[in-house]
Amino acid sequence: MTFIILTSTFLASILWIEQEHAREKFLSLKNSIEASFLRKLDDEAALLSSHLFFISNSSCFQNAWRRQDRQALLACSGPVFQQMQAFFQVSELNYVTDDFNYFLRVNEPSRYGDSERGRVVHRAANTGELSYGLEISQRGQLLLIIAKPWHFENSTPGFIEMKIDISDAIHEVAAVQNVDLFAFIEKPEINRALWEQEANRSGSDYGWEFLENHIVTIGDPLSFPNKQKHFFDGHVIEDEEPAINYRDKERSYSLGKFPLLDEAGRYIGHIGIILDNTEEQIAIWGLFGRFLTLFLVAGSILFLLFVRYLGRIDQRLATVYRDLHQEITERKRMEISLRKLSSAVEQGASAVVITTDRGEIEYVNPRFKEVTGYSLDEIRGKTPRILRSGETQADIYEDLWNTISAGRHWVGDLHNRKKSGDLYWSHLSISPITADSGKITNYVAVSEDVTELKSAHEQMERLAFYDTLTELPNRRLFKDRLEWAIKDASRKGSSVALLFLDLDHFKHVNDTLGHEAGDLLLKSVARTLTKSVRGNDTVARLGGDEFTILLTDIQSPSAARKVAEKILQSLRSPVHLEGKEVTITTSIGITLGPEDGTHADALMKYADLAMYKAKETSESSTS
Numbered sequence: 001m002t003f004i005i006l007t008s009t010f011l012a013s014i015l016w017i018e019q020e021h022a023r024e025k026f027l028s029l030k031n032s033i034e035a036s037f038l039r040k041l042d043d044e045a046a047l048l049s050s051h052l053f054f055i056s057n058s059s060c061f062q063n064a065w066r067r068q069d070r071q072a073l074l075a076c077s078g079p080v081f082q083q084m085q086a087f088f089q090v091s092e093l094n095y096v097t098d099d100f101n102y103f104l105r106v107n108e109p110s111r112y113g114d115s116e117r118g119r120v121v122h123r124a125a126n127t128g129e130l131s132y133g134l135e136i137s138q139r140g141q142l143l144l145i146i147a148k149p150w151h152f153e154n155s156t157p158g159f160i161e162m163k164i165d166i167s168d169a170i171h172e173v174a175a176v177q178n179v180d181l182f183a184f185i186e187k188p189e190i191n192r193a194l195w196e197q198e199a200n201r202s203g204s205d206y207g208w209e210f211l212e213n214h215i216v217t218i219g220d221p222l223s224f225p226n227k228q229k230h231f232f233d234g235h236v237i238e239d240e241e242p243a244i245n246y247r248d249k250e251r252s253y254s255l256g257k258f259p260l261l262d263e264a265g266r267y268i269g270h271i272g273i274i275l276d277n278t279e280e281q282i283a284i285w286g287l288f289g290r291f292l293t294l295f296l297v298a299g300s301i302l303f304l305l306f307v308r309y310l311g312r313i314d315q316r317l318a319t320v321y322r323d324l325h326q327e328i329t330e331r332k333r334m335e336i337s338l339r340k341l342s343s344a345v346e347q348g349a350s351a352v353v354i355t356t357d358r359g360e361i362e363y364v365n366p367r368f369k370e371v372t373g374y375s376l377d378e379i380r381g382k383t384p385r386i387l388r389s390g391e392t393q394a395d396i397y398e399d400l401w402n403t404i405s406a407g408r409h410w411v412g413d414l415h416n417r418k419k420s421g422d423l424y425w426s427h428l429s430i431s432p433i434t435a436d437s438g439k440i441t442n443y444v445a446v447s448e449d450v451t452e453l454k455s456a457h458e459q460m461e462r463l464a465f466y467d468t469l470t471e472l473p474n475r476r477l478f479k480d481r482l483e484w485a486i487k488d489a490s491r492k493g494s495s496v497a498l499l500f501l502d503l504d505h506f507k508h509v510n511d512t513l514g515h516e517a518g519d520l521l522l523k524s525v526a527r528t529l530t531k532s533v534r535g536n537d538t539v540a541r542l543g544g545d546e547f548t549i550l551l552t553d554i555q556s557p558s559a560a561r562k563v564a565e566k567i568l569q570s571l572r573s574p575v576h577l578e579g580k581e582v583t584i585t586t587s588i589g590i591t592l593g594p595e596d597g598t599h600a601d602a603l604m605k606y607a608d609l610a611m612y613k614a615k616e617t618s619e620s621s622t623s
Contacts, residue, residue, distance in 0.1 A: 021318070022277065026243050026254045028322055030273055033177050034258040036329055037271065040169045043333070045132040045146050048088065052130065052148040052160050054350060055080060057411055059427040059450050065095070065150065065157065070104050070112070077106045079349065084162070087343065091143065092163035096121055098156055119263045120145040121159050128156070133263020134166070140190045142166050142183050142260070142269075170271070176332045180274040183260065189268055252278045353445040359383045362442070371426075371449045373419030384445070387426075389417035400430070404443060407432050413450070424451045467541045469519055470526035478540035478548055482600040485552050486593045492553075497560035499549040499567070500589040500607035504615075506545040509582060517577040524575050525584065532567045548607070557592060564588045587614035 055061055055077075064072035077093060084090040093106040100116040116122075124131040124147040132146040147161045166183075174181040196208055243256040256273040345352055351368035355361050360383060364376050372387060379386055392415045403410040410430045417423055427450045433442040465477035473481070485496045503525065510518040522545065529539045529547060538550040549567075554560050567588065574581045589611030597603045 022254070022280065023243065025318065025321070026256060026275060026277075028318075029177065029179070029275065029325075030243065030256045030258065032322075032326060032329065033173060033179065033181070033273060034271075036173050036177065036333065037169070037181075037258075039333065040173055041132075041134070041144055041166065044088070044144055044164065044166075044169060048084075048090070048146050048162055048164065049130050049132070049148065051080075051084065052146060052162060054348075054429075054446055056148060056150050056160055057429045057446070058350075059448060059453060062152065063453070066152065068103075070109070073104050074106065074109050077104070081106045083347075083349075088164060089168050090162055090164045091141075092161070094161040094163075096147075096159040096161055098125075098158050100125075103158060116161075118145060121147040121161055123147075123263060124149050124159055125156075131263070134260060134268070135262055136185060136189050136268055140185055140195065142185070144169075145263070172336065176329055180276075182272045182274075183269060184257070184272050185269040186267075250278070251276060349448075351447045351449075353384065353447075355384070355443045355445070357440045357442065359443070368447075371418070371424070371447075372416075378419075387414075387416040387418075389415050389423050391415035391423065404430050404432050405440075407434065407438075407440060413454075424449055425454045426450070470523055470541050472526050472530075472547075473538060473540040475540070475542045478538060478542070478550065479600045479604075481538050482550055482593075482603065485550060486598060486600065486603070489552070490594050490598070495554045495556075495595060496593045497551040497554045497557075497563075498591050498593065498603045498607045499551070499560070499564055500591075500604070500611045501547050501549075501567075501586045502611070503545040504585040504587070509577070513578050513580065513582075520577055521575060521582065521584070525571065528570050528573075529567060532570050533563065548604070554592065557590070560590050560592065564590055587611055587617075589614055 058076065060076040061073065064076055073095065077095075081090065081093045084093065091107070094102055095104040096116050097103045100121065102112050102114045102116060105111055118135055120131050120133050120135065123133075128149055130146065130148045132144065135143050135145050137143055142165070143163045144166050145161065145163055147159050149156045150158050150160055170181050170183060192208055199208075243254055246253045246255055254273075254275040254277055256275075257270040258273075259267055260269045260271060262268050345365055348365065348367060351371050352363075352365040353361060353368060354363040360381050361376075361379050364374070364379070369375050374386070396412065396414070400410050400412065409432075410428075412428060414426050414428055415423060416426050426447045428445060428447045430443055430445045432440045433444060435441050465474060466472065467474045482496075482498065489496045503521075506518065506521070509521055522541070525547065526539065526541065529549060533539060533549060533551065536552055540548050540550075542548055549563075551560055551563060568586070571584045571586060574583050576582075589607045589609065591597070591603050591606040591610055593603045596606050
């Protein structure tokens with residue numbers, strides 16, 4: 001009888017010890033999974049925030065945003081969004097105005113103007129810094145939202161928002177930890193109308209009434225893993241109960257969960273954990289058999305030794321298992337993150353350079369060679385001075401080094417030279433990398449070739465402010481210069497003179513010699529007028545055969561009249577057009593500012609009237 005009691009006690013003790021060991025190991029695994037999941041979200045947010053940084057500092061995005069040009073912004077964002085989808089499964093890339101309305105949804109460009117009601121963007125607005133957190137879409141998807149304010153010229157015109165479905169993050173943690181993970185979202189958090197609309201569109205068999213108090217989501221929230229849903233529906237885990245065990249036919253499982261919180265710390269659901277521990281249970285029962293045989297042979301002595309030392313052995317094994325598991329998990333997580341970051345840099349659309357704290361080049365990506373012609377082997381150990389062209393002012397380089405040496409970020413444009421000798425414009429963004437001690441260890445430079453953009457901008461500016469035939473300032477530019485000259489003369493107590501003239505019988509030249517001859521005549525007059533005035537004066541063509549001249553710092557009306565007489569004398573020289581000699585006559589109207597008027601429109605009107613008065617007197621005269 002005593003032997004039976006001892007045997008029963010022995011078996012019960014073994015069972016209790018193994019069950020407690022399995023329970024503690026599962027709880028340790030649950031805590032490790034939760035920590036890995038939160039680290040994964042932090043890693044994803046940090047990785048995507050670096051891309052938001054590159055986007056917000058790209059000249060293409062800045063120029064499009066500054067002009068409020070949705071089509072140009074979409075053209076810049078489309079390739080970036082496709083690349084982010086391929087590498088990181090980003091589901092949305094959005095631009096939000098400073099009044100929290102969507103300016104552009106890259107994946108749905110036709111839809112804009114919606115109000116942004118999420119907490120992440122509003123938190124970024126309140127803090128002025130990058131913000132991220134979990135949110136639930138109205139159709140039941142778990143999304144990681146990253147939002148960054150877009151700063152420009154001491155203002156915040158809006159925000160860049162990126163959304164990523166965290167299904168891959170859950171899959172990755174599950175693969176590393178060798179468990180099944182599922183996100184359970186509370187049913188009241190979901191918009192029923194959107195749910196049923198999506199269910200009808202996809203032909204899903206799981207309607208709203210099929211759901212109980214929650215939905216299970218991995219990827220598409222309308223796709224249900226039946227077995228896992230059945231486990232959790234039939235075995236509800238209370239908040240105060242960290243884990244339960246469950247048997248399904250010949251299989252044994254441990255079930256657990258940890259909460260999901262949104263950016264504001266509100267409970268929105270939980271992550272369910274399913275661990276198949278069938279093999280472990282089989283091993284335990286096999287161990288029972290071996291221990292029973294040993295007990296029958298060795299008796300009570302071995303039983304006492306087992307009770308004494310098993311606790312220590314079990315504790316040591318649990319410690320070794322936990323440390324080894326954490327080390328393997330961390331190594332796998334770091335390898336995955338490094339592969340993604342390396343691939344993004346190697347295949348990025350921007351040129352990337354990494355230097356030492358002394359500016360010696362350690363790394364360049366393939367895009368850098370495409371832009372400059374230099375490979376890494378050619379410039380490793382050298383400094384970026386190899387790209388200097390001599391066209392950039394020295395004070396810009398001084399400001400650059402003072403800024404990054406102080407540990408701050410620098411952004412600007414440099415006029416550089418390629419290996420071939422060709423000049424190009426580079427929009428450059430440089431950031432220091434610091435160690436935990438705060439000491440700068442490296443610099444990272446991200447640049448884009450903006451030569452074509454600069455050239456297009458200069459061409460647009462020339463078309464907007466200069467006459468295409470004579471290359472003189474047009475009416476718009478001349479009027480701006482006149483307004484400024486009048487204000488400057490008022491401050492200095494000096495005067496400006498406005499000369500207004502047109503060519504006599506210019507229509508006759510066009511009719512008899514043709515428009516090409518007329519164009520040549522206008523060019524000749526433009527050159528003559530430009531030579532007749534000082535370098536700080538302005539000659540402009542208003543249109544047709546009308547020209548104006550702005551004379552600054554005029555001491556008296558007679559000085560302006562002398563210039564007008566000089567112009568009349570210069571224009572009397574014959575001009576040869578189409579084999580014929582043409583003599584030009586004109587009349588010049590003169591007015592002074594600010595004596596005759598304090599606004600450009602008034603002075604131009606008075607000068608025009610003075611010119612017609614001169615014409616009534618005689619040709620080639622002034623008034």
